Amino acid sequence: MLRKQNLLRPIQLLGIAVLALTFMGADVDARFNKLGHQLMCMCGCNQVLLECNHVGCAYSERMRGELTASLERGDNDSLALQSFVQKYGNTVLSAPTTTGFNRVAWIMPFAVFAIASAMTVWLVRLWKSRPVAQTVAHPNLGNEELDGLRKKAREETEF
Amino acid sequence: MPQIGSFTLLLAQALAVYSFVAGALALYRKDDRLGETARRAGIACWAAVTIAAIALVLAAFGNNFSVAYILHHSNRDLPIAYKFAALWSGQEGSLLLWAWLLSSYGLVMRLRYKVDPQLTAYASAIVAAVQVFFLLLVNFAAHPFGLVTGTIPPDGNGLNPLLQYPEMVIHPPMLYLGYVGVTAPFAFALGALIMKYPGEKWIHITRRWTMVAWLFLTCGVFLGAHWAYAVLGWGGYWGWDPVENASILPWLTMTAFLHSVMMQEKRGMMKMWNMWLIFTTFLLAIFGTFLTRSGVVSSVHAFAQSGIGIWFVWFLATAFATCVFFFVRNRETLKSEHRLDSLISRESSFLFNNLVLLVACFAVLWGTLFPVLSEWVTGSKVTVGPPFFNRVNVPIGLFLVFLTAVGPLLAWRQTSWDSLRRNFLWPTIIAAGTAIALIAGGMKPWQDSAYFYSLMAISLAALVMATIVGEFWRGGRVIARQQHINILEGMVQITRRNTRRYGGYIVHFGIILIVIGFAGVPFNQDKEQEMGFGDKMQIGAYTLVCQSFTQDDTPNYGSEWAVLDVYKNGKKIDTMFPERRFYKASEQTSTIVANRSRPNEDLYLVYTGKNPDTGKPIIKAHVNPLVMWIWIGVVVVGFGTVLALIPNTKPGKINATQKERDETEAAVKRGAVEVGGD
Numbered sequence: 001m002l003r004k005q006n007l008l009r010p011i012q013l014l015g016i017a018v019l020a021l022t023f024m025g026a027d028v029d030a031r032f033n034k035l036g037h038q039l040m041c042m043c044g045c046n047q048v049l050l051e052c053n054h055v056g057c058a059y060s061e062r063m064r065g066e067l068t069a070s071l072e073r074g075d076n077d078s079l080a081l082q083s084f085v086q087k088y089g090n091t092v093l094s095a096p097t098t099t100g101f102n103r104v105a106w107i108m109p110f111a112v113f114a115i116a117s118a119m120t121v122w123l124v125r126l127w128k129s130r131p132v133a134q135t136v137a138h139p140n141l142g143n144e145e146l147d148g149l150r151k152k153a154r155e156e157t158e159f
Numbered sequence: 160m161p162q163i164g165s166f167t168l169l170l171a172q173a174l175a176v177y178s179f180v181a182g183a184l185a186l187y188r189k190d191d192r193l194g195e196t197a198r199r200a201g202i203a204c205w206a207a208v209t210i211a212a213i214a215l216v217l218a219a220f221g222n223n224f225s226v227a228y229i230l231h232h233s234n235r236d237l238p239i240a241y242k243f244a245a246l247w248s249g250q251e252g253s254l255l256l257w258a259w260l261l262s263s264y265g266l267v268m269r270l271r272y273k274v275d276p277q278l279t280a281y282a283s284a285i286v287a288a289v290q291v292f293f294l295l296l297v298n299f300a301a302h303p304f305g306l307v308t309g310t311i312p313p314d315g316n317g318l319n320p321l322l323q324y325p326e327m328v329i330h331p332p333m334l335y336l337g338y339v340g341v342t343a344p345f346a347f348a349l350g351a352l353i354m355k356y357p358g359e360k361w362i363h364i365t366r367r368w369t370m371v372a373w374l375f376l377t378c379g380v381f382l383g384a385h386w387a388y389a390v391l392g393w394g395g396y397w398g399w400d401p402v403e404n405a406s407i408l409p410w411l412t413m414t415a416f417l418h419s420v421m422m423q424e425k426r427g428m429m430k431m432w433n434m435w436l437i438f439t440t441f442l443l444a445i446f447g448t449f450l451t452r453s454g455v456v457s458s459v460h461a462f463a464q465s466g467i468g469i470w471f472v473w474f475l476a477t478a479f480a481t482c483v484f485f486f487v488r489n490r491e492t493l494k495s496e497h498r499l500d501s502l503i504s505r506e507s508s509f510l511f512n513n514l515v516l517l518v519a520c521f522a523v524l525w526g527t528l529f530p531v532l533s534e535w536v537t538g539s540k541v542t543v544g545p546p547f548f549n550r551v552n553v554p555i556g557l558f559l560v561f562l563t564a565v566g567p568l569l570a571w572r573q574t575s576w577d578s579l580r581r582n583f584l585w586p587t588i589i590a591a592g593t594a595i596a597l598i599a600g601g602m603k604p605w606q607d608s609a610y611f612y613s614l615m616a617i618s619l620a621a622l623v624m625a626t627i628v629g630e631f632w633r634g635g636r637v638i639a640r641q642q643h644i645n646i647l648e649g650m651v652q653i654t655r656r657n658t659r660r661y662g663g664y665i666v667h668f669g670i671i672l673i674v675i676g677f678a679g680v681p682f683n684q685d686k687e688q689e690m691g692f693g694d695k696m697q698i699g700a701y702t703l704v705c706q707s708f709t710q711d712d713t714p715n716y717g718s719e720w721a722v723l724d725v726y727k728n729g730k731k732i733d734t735m736f737p738e739r740r741f742y743k744a745s746e747q748t749s750t751i752v753a754n755r756s757r758p759n760e761d762l763y764l765v766y767t768g769k770n771p772d773t774g775k776p777i778i779k780a781h782v783n784p785l786v787m788w789i790w791i792g793v794v795v796v797g798f799g800t801v802l803a804l805i806p807n808t809k810p811g812k813i814n815a816t817q818k819e820r821d822e823t824e825a826a827v828k829r830g831a832v833e834v835g836g837d
Contacts, residue, residue: 040542046400048545051393094544096529101537105529109522109551113514120514124507127428 317744337376662803
């Protein structure tokens with residue numbers, strides 16, 4: 001029994017080590033991919049770092065290397081991004097941050113959507129509240145008038 | 160040739176000024192003879208600009224490097240098609256193309272003046288005013304026939320390699336046809352406002368012009384996307400670049416107009432709104448041109464930075480002031496005639512559709528201009544790239560897809576809950592079934608917001624498709640019963656009888672195919688690897704094996720390329736040749752992507768370079784799911800739009816028995832068949 005346990009223990013440890021290494025590797029890859037899409041290549045191509053493929057681009061290769069080094073050092077996401085901002089300036093981030101004036105960039109489209117929706121609902125209510133034309137009881141229409149109305153109805157419902 | 164071009168451009172300027180001044184004066188004095196001279200001057204203006212455009216093309220064909228524009232955008236060994244494309248590959252030439260297209264639209268308008276002589280006279284004067292502006296630009300700010308001073312070089316600098324691709328011969332003209340085409344509906348709308356045009360006839364005239372411009376702009380935008388995909392080699396087709404954004408802004412407002420105009424035609428509502436949608440579309444088209452050419456925002460697509468931005472600012476300000484002036488003066492003629500009966504109605508759906516399209520337009524404009532605003536407020540520039548646009552616009556786009564499903568099923572004025580339930584039951588079941596099937600198939604929307612959006616996009620696409628198929632089915636069934644034909648024939652008949660409505664459904668269907676194409680993005684894969692002889696790369700289900708890599712040389716460019724065999728499940732399925740070219744005249748490199756496109760996914764290979772130490776090529780491989788559906792969707796959109804432009808055929812004699820008529824009538828009363836609606 002003890003012998004069996006002694007055999008099992010190294011296998012379990014090996015399994016845990018393999019799993020840990022696999023997940024750690026996957027985590028670094030996933031983080032590299034995530035952070036690489038939050039950065040811009042600074043060669044002037046206006047492309048996201050991991051999507052810049054200019055032949056002989058002097059920046060993207062180096063910047064990818066810097067990102068890999070930062071992750072291997074154990075920097076967290078915020079620290080990794082911050083080091084890029086310090087080196088290349090704010091424009092290295094592919095989207096505005098959610099601090100300071102940059103917050104306006106994120107808020108404004110949704111604020112406009114909310115205000116425009118409220119205005120649309122208000123407009124619908126306003127248009128609904130317009131007076132309705134009084135109905136006339138039993139109009140006495142001739143054939144020609146009815147034909148005219150039928151023609152109008154057909155035209156109005158043709159699309 | 161340059162002298163002829165310069166002279167005819169000046170002549171065109173004089174004719175455009177005359178057409179505008181005499182046209183306006185004739186309308187003021189009600190002088191028909193003077194108006195006729197203005198119309199003829201407009202036609203002559205087209206002839207003059209055409210000669211100038213031909214002169215520039217002939218200068219390119221004849222390698223006339225004494226013309227600075229030809230020297231900078233062509234060379235002797237450039238293939239003939241690209242020499243022709245040199246007309247629009249630079250600032251000056253593209254402005255000349257713009258002026259020529261505008262004159263051509265003006266020509267069609269002036270030749271078809273009998274449609275409505277009075278309104279066309281107003282529209283013609285307005286188009287002439289816009290022509291005056293663009294001819295001022297090509298004559299005095301960006302002259303395409305400027306001559307080289309000093310010694311004339313024996314060969315030109317060549318065309319930008321990125322532009323040496325077959326699609327570049329048609330993409331810019333298509334885009335410009337869309338941009339410039341907006342001027343026609345703008346001119347009719349402003350003309351109708353100035354003359355207090357009674358009735359909705361101007362809307363009928365404008366709608367066709369708008370649809371034509373919309374079709375060209377749609378084709379232009381997606382040809383640009385396809386060009387980016389095939390040439391730029393980054394594996395994507397839309398990068399939210401400011402110039403790309405500029406092209407989509409007028410597209411969004413024009414799409415809103417094409418929907419809301421139905422409210423005016425049918426219910427006499429939203430007249431002011433429609434007027435401003437057309438004005439805004441025109442101003443955005445000009446604004447987009449300003450963005451591209453002024454250097455206000457940095458973009459890979461932009462023309463060289465120049466001083467013509469200020470011309471556009473003044474023109475925009477003048478156009479906006481003119482619109483506001485006449486709107487304030489004549490707004491009484493734009494009062495709504497009807498009230499809204501219910502929140503659950505076609506009218507409401509159009510309102511929300513317009514709301515969403517306009518918010519999307521604002522979000523794109525806001526993101527494009529935010530770097531400028533940020534620099535102005537904080538002194539520090541920021542980047543607003545794809546992550547921002549995707550996060551903001553994807554939810555808005557999904558809401559719009561939802562409205563695409565709901566809108567056509569709502570009746571005008573009011574829709575009963577019963578009808579709603581009946582019409583939505585099956586589409587909802589199909590959409591829910593699609594979502595369940597996708598999750599069962601391995602999609603995990605809880606893992607990442609991108610997967611969630613993808614799931615939503617495909618499920619909503621299923622909802623829209625089910626509603627569209629349902630509409631064709633119901634309409635076809637009624638006709639089939641009436642005429643004793645099969646249901647497919649019935650569907651064709653109903654489409655021919657109401658091309659606008661069913662053409663519109665086909666356009667929606669095409670848009671949904673495009674949405675499905677976009678939904679594949681979160682599942683893109685890519686891998687980069689050095690590939691020597693016999694080296695293998697595994698990506699997705701594919702194994703790539705390098706058979707060879709070699710070089711080639713032509714008078715225009717030298718190239719390096721790899722030969723890669725593609726295996727799937729151990730079986731060879733293809734051989735692909737990714738390539739990199741070095742263009743001799745411009746001394747620039749460019750990639751030629753090898754793409755194996757199938758309905759399920761694209762295998763996209765890029766020759767990114769050569770390792771200087773080993774001499775082996777570096778290959779970047781992408782597997783991009785569902786991309787082909789985007790291009791198929793655009794073709795379907797084009798087909799639907801052309802169909803919607805064709806006049807309806809009159810219904811033939813109906814051979815229905817009295818019993819069948821009674822059944823159809825009963826079905827209509829039950830609400831099983833919706834009559835009318837768009």
